[in-house]
Amino acid sequence: MACFSRYVMVLATVATVGACGSSRIRQVEKGSGNIAASALRYPRPDYSQLSYWAAHPAKWDPADSVPEPLRGGYKADESVDVFFVHPTTYTAAEAVDGHPQTMQYWNAALDDATLNTQTDNSTILNQASAFNVYPVYAPRYRQAHIRSFSITDSISKPFFDTAYSDVAAAFAYYLQYYNHGKPFIIASHSQGTVHAARLLKEKIENTPLQKQLVAAYIIGMAVPVNYFATLKPCEKPDATGCVLGWRTFKKGYVPGNVERETDGKLVINPLSFDVAEPSSSRKASKGAVLYKFNQPKAKNISTEVKGN
Numbered sequence: 322m323a324c325f326s327r328y329v330m331v332l333a334t335v336a337t338v339g340a341c342g343s344s345r346i347r348q349v350e351k352g353s354g355n356i357a358a359s360a361l362r363y364p365r366p367d368y369s370q371l372s373y374w375a376a377h378p379a380k381w382d383p384a385d386s387v388p389e390p391l392r393g394g395y396k397a398d399e400s401v402d403v404f405f406v407h408p409t410t411y412t413a414a415e416a417v418d419g420h421p422q423t424m425q426y427w428n429a430a431l432d433d434a435t436l437n438t439q440t441d442n443s444t445i446l447n448q449a450s451a452f453n454v455y456p457v458y459a460p461r462y463r464q465a466h467i468r469s470f471s472i473t474d475s476i477s478k479p480f481f482d483t484a485y486s487d488v489a490a491a492f493a494y495y496l497q498y499y500n501h502g503k504p505f506i507i508a509s510h511s512q513g514t515v516h517a518a519r520l521l522k523e524k525i526e527n528t529p530l531q532k533q534l535v536a537a538y539i540i541g542m543a544v545p546v547n548y549f550a551t552l553k554p555c556e557k558p559d560a561t562g563c564v565l566g567w568r569t570f571k572k573g574y575v576p577g578n579v580e581r582e583t584d585g586k587l588v589i590n591p592l593s594f595d596v597a598e599p600s601s602s603r604k605a606s607k608g609a610v611l612y613k614f615n616q617p618k619a620k621n622i623s624t625e626v627k628g629n
Contacts, residue, residue, distance in 0.1 A: 346518050346544060366431055366461060366487055368494035373431065375407060375445050376459035383446035384457045389615040396454070401504045401535055403452040404495060405459040406488055406520075407444040408511030408541060411436060412467045422472070427480045428463040437461065444510065447610055452508055458499065460491030464512060481515060488516040492524060500533075507537040514542035514566070521564065526552050537564040539587075546585040554587055558594040565589045575627075585628075592624050599626035 366373040376384035384405070387395050411429040420426040429436055440461070449459050465480035507525075509517035517539050525531055526549055536555060544566045546554075555563040566587040570576070592601035601624050608619040 346515055346542065346548060364431065366463075366490065368460065368491050369498075373461050373491075374459065375437070375441055375461050376405065376449050376457045378456040378458070383441050384449040384453055384459060386446055386450050386614065387453065388610055388617045390617060398454050399456060401455045401506060402495075402500060403449075403455050403457045403506045403508055404492060405449045405452065405457055406462075406507075406509040406513035406517045407440060407449070407459055407464075408509075408513050409464055409467045410440045410443060411464050417466050417468055422476050424463075424480060424483055427466045427469060427477075428483050429466070431461050431463060446614060448510055449508075451610075452506065455506070458491075458495050460488060462487035462491065462516075467512075470512075484512070485516045485519055489520060489524065492520055496530075502533070504533050504535045506535045507539070509539050510541040512542075514539040514544065518542075518544055518548060521552060522549060526550060531562065535561055539564060539566045540591075541568060542566070543568065543579075543582070544587040546587055548587075555589060555594065556596045565594070567591050569624075588626055588628065590624050590626050592622070600624060 368374070371377055371380050374380075374382075376382045417426050431437075445459060449457050462484050464484050465477065469477040469480045507517050507521060517537065521534075521537055521539070525534060531552070534552075537552070544564075549564065553563050555565040564587065567589060568579075568586070569591075570579075589596060590599050590601055592605045593599075603620045603623045606620045606622045608617045609622055610617050
């Protein structure tokens with residue numbers, strides 16, 4: 322089975338990772354990357370302030386959480402950092418219904434306390450915490466509203482550019498003030514992967530930083546197989562300096578847009594992390610954190626890579 326397949330079929334009642342319906346990685350990359358004039362009038366984040374980080378080693382945040390049954394074996398390791406880009410949490414219909422398609426409404430405000438709490442108690446708790454054996458840095462950013470994935474590219478591009486500009490600024494600040502030459506992991510999901518993939522391509526690939534990259538977990542979004550020039554897909558569990566991704570769907574269900582895809586997408590079996598093992602039984606699963614954080618479910622997922 323080739324590493325470049327379309328998606329992973331999750332043979333369980335609940336999938337551990339959802340997936341956005343369509344990829345905007347190619348579309349967002351195209352063009353100059355300049356932000357619309359309306360965006361320039363919108364407050365930019367100040368990453369010297371901890372409030373602009375959803376997760377940061379200098380404060381306690383939900384990314385520091387460890388499920389209760391696993392706390393006995395937890396041991397922190399500061400030799401590697403993790404830069405995590407969270408998925409879309411700006412989803413409220415009333416935020417955009419009846420409003421102009423401008424950045425004022427279609428990009429999240431960073432001082433929205435309700436949205437920030439929602440972000441922290443969902444993706445930061447349940448996803449970023451998976452990496453917390455290492456220090457986790459997760460910036461707040463002016464994410465594009467979820468409907469940005471389903472409107473015309475020419476309209477949505479400034480919204481994604483605005484979001485990406487924040488992610489890139491946060492990464493630059495992290496490098497200047499926190500990294501100190503350490504190896505790092507890039508991790509992301511959904512909209513976060515749109516921005517993380519672009520970050521890898523524009524700021525890391527073919528630069529000295531590529532040697533510091535341990536791995537990039539860019540998941541929950543279709544990443545074209547030819548998106549990167551020199552960053553290669555991870556093919557074995559101990560591979561480093563590479564990228565890996567997957568999208569998951571419940572057994573028997575594949576969205577129509579995925580069925581219609583004709584080009585290859587980056588994917589690996591997230592239980593084996595081995596291209597030679599495209600499927601895994603439940604016995605291979607160490608477990609998953611679902612909606613009850615302190616009650617991880619053991620051996621509840623099996624997987625099968627499907628596609629081209």
